[in-house]
Amino acid sequence: MFKDTYDVIVVGAGHAGSEAAAAAANMGSSTLLVTMNLQNIAQMSCNPAMGGIAKGQILREIDAIGGYSGIVSDTSAIQFKMLNKSKGPAMWSPRVQSDRMMFSQHWREKLEQTQNLDFYQEMVSGLMVEKHKVVGVRTSLGLEIKAKTVILTNGTFLNGLIHIGNKNFGGGRAGERASTGMTAELIELGFEAGRMKTGTPPRVDGRSLDFSKMEEQPGDENPWKFSYSSETKPLEKQRSCWMTYTSPEVHNILKEGFDRSPMFNGAIQSTGPRYCPSIEDKIHKFADKERHQMFVEPEGWNTIEYYVNGFSTSLPEDIQYKALKLVAGFENVKFFRPGYAIEYDYFPPTQLRHTLETKLVEGLYFAGQINGTTGYEEAASQGLMAGMNAALKVQEKEDFILSRSEAYIGVLIDDLITKGTEEPYRMFTSRAEYRTLLRQDNADFRLTGKSFGVGLASSERMKVMEEKKKKSETFVEFFKNQSVTTDEINPILGSKKSSKVDQQGKLYKILARPNIVMEDMRKLESVKKHIEENNLGNEVLEQVEVQVKYAGYIEKEKLNADKLNRLENVRIPEHFNYNGLKSMSLEAREKLTKIKPRTISQASRVSGVNPSDVSVLLVHMGR
Structure with a gap:
């Protein structure tokens, strides 16, 4: 049924497993992706969205390295927003609202088109280990499949237990069974295990909602996209999300169910995500708040199902229903399914190396929620790195490791293996010391060359990056060398209430002013001509504007990073x-x-x- 020995076996086909399998196969390794249900590849278990604060930067890094998440996010997007645009570029974070079913479908199609990749549907219940080295996996049917390396990306499935009020039952996700056997075997091998919790909100019927009572949240007027490749295009049409609020009346109903809440009655003792709390946790910890935001998000282009972001809960289903009916716009709400909490096993990531290979068993890698993280993007980035390093190990080549000054992915992995985590880890821009260097706009400059060097990023991607870099550098030099007369620039400065100049000067100094933007400079004939003659797109224009305006900050951060790297x-x-x-x-x-x-x-x-x-x-x- 299988090859004699695979180079890489990936267990689990969530976001981590899908990226791991794609990376290993694209680097030439014979790869087998084993999952409990091939119909749910890269399933969005929680919210139908990709990116966001710091997560958007990670997604662009994944794309720059040659992963698939950025491409799939673009082709399945229904709305695009650049968050934090009012702040500096280090904080700008792209986010897409996704079509849940299309996302999974497109991921499967990408994987099926990947050479060197085989698929198998079954539960992996154990490992084959000889002399502290992994040599394969065992399935629940008793099959033994040999491999040189194995990557575990089990998500929330390891001994998963779903809670709704006083009820609980085994499962890794709504409607899917839990994975058993693996945790006990890993503990027997000497691994330390722990328990974590996460949750999800109700899904509701959009036909039962009154959107006129909510605030519309449209996408950006001129949307961008995630992938640096020409394989995708920005959205031409978008779907809106909506915002509404809870109220003291809603909170009072929710409190009625606290005695049946697994969070408060002792049924759940594991740690949940600090930065994505349940609604009952919010009203318990922030009792002074009279209302909390709720974002009502469509699940796709052609579905009536909506995701109630901000209302994650494990309260009894009758309490969930009674409370939601008191929210503006939800008076006649119909449920598709109630919210629930899920507990699952994880393994403290201090047991890993920077490559995500375990210290105890050679050739065994962990990626995703098994390492105590939360979020699709964090999982996908770990899968990508584990897949690359497993392939490199088989090829007897040097490890692929990113430092904290090179990528958010480097910060994420270094935090995990150095500090560990006792609660679901989520990436934030504040976790990165060098976030001015690690912007979403320059991930290709930072990482595509490195990935190309180890055989993942394609020559086409490398060519696109080099062309963009050359155009950006040339345009920066143009601003440094091109002069502008007072007659040309003063009308523009006056319209922006910026002090006028009394003599001819370089464009670079003008663009460096805080209240002058690239759109203002495009009114100048010399700038307009350069853009047209060199066919400069929005990505180049944004890149140049950032480099000019923040040159001092970027240079200072580079010096600080160099000091750190000396100790590295x-x-x-x-x-x-x-x-x-x-x-x-x-x-x-x-x-x-x-x-x-x-x-x-x-x-x-x-x-x-x-x-x-x-x-x-x-x-x-x-x-």
Whole structure:
């Protein structure tokens, strides 16, 4: 039924598993994707959307490296928004509302068109391990499939338990059974396991809602897209989302069900996502708030199903229904299904290397929610990195690791394996020290060349990136060298209430002004001519505007990143004996022995390691 031995077996076909399988196969590795239901590849288990604050940056990084998530997000989008546009470019975050069914369908089509990739539908219940090295997987039917590497991307399915009020039942997602057997086997191999919780809101019938009582949330007037490739185009038409609010009356009804809430009656003891709390958690923790926002989001182009964002809950279904009926626009609401909470097993990510390979078992990789993260984008990025590194391991090539100054993906993985997490981890721009460098607009400049070098990003992508980079650099030089007369520029400056100039000067200084934008400069004949002659698109214009306006900040951050990277280059031997450094604190010795950091820089970020401990290490290394 199968190849004698696969290079890579990927277990699970969610966002992490799909990216892992695509990456490994596209890098030439014979790959098998095993999942419990091939009809649900890359299923959007929760909200039908991709991107958002920091997540949008991650998605653009995935696309720049050669993953599929950006392309699929574009081809299945029903609305596009660039969030935080009123702030600096480091905060700009693209987001799409997606057609849920189309998203999954397009992912499957992309995977089926990928060479070197086989599929199999069944539960993987165990691993084949010999001498601390993985050699394959066992299925629930007793089949043994051999592999050189295995990537586990089990999502919320490991011993998944769904809660609705006092009721609970096994499941990895509504309507799908849980995965059993794997956790016990991993614990037997020596892995430490934990338990986490997440939740989802009710889905409702849009025909039963009164949108006239809600605030319309349309997409951007001139929408962009996620993928840097020419394979996708910006949306020509969009669907609106809607916003409404809870009220004190809604809160009172919800409180009636608190005694039957698994969150409050002890049925759920695991930790849920801090930054995506349930509605009962919100009204409990923020009792002073009289109302909370709810975003009413369509599930696709041609469906009447709507997702009630902001109303995640595990309260009894009758309480959910009574409370929602009191929300403006929901007076006659009909449910498709109630909201629920789900508990599942995860494995603290401090047990991993930067490649996402486990420290205990060679050739075994973990990616996605099994590592304690939450969110499609975080999962997809881990899957991409695990797939690439598994392929590189089989090919006996150097690991593909991104640093904190190179990508949000680097920040995410470094945070996980260095600090660990005791609650579902979500990426934010504030987690990145060098977010001015890690903008959504320059992910291709940062990462496409690196990916091309290891065989994932295509030559076509490389060519597109190099052309964009050349055009951007040429246009920046144009601004530095092109002068403008007072007669040409002063009318524009006056219209923007910016101080006029009394002599001819360079365009660069004008564009650097905070209240002058590229659209103003396009009114100048010389600028307009350069744009037309060089066929410059919006991405180049945005890139140049950012580079000119924020040149000082970008340069300062590069210098800071270079300082950090000097410590990144001071490597620590893999089996270094920290207990031999008696002048180091006991806590630091214990933490460093457990984490086994690769470099001095990573060691400095381990919780419990202070600057004096780092100094001891540096002295020992002869620095």
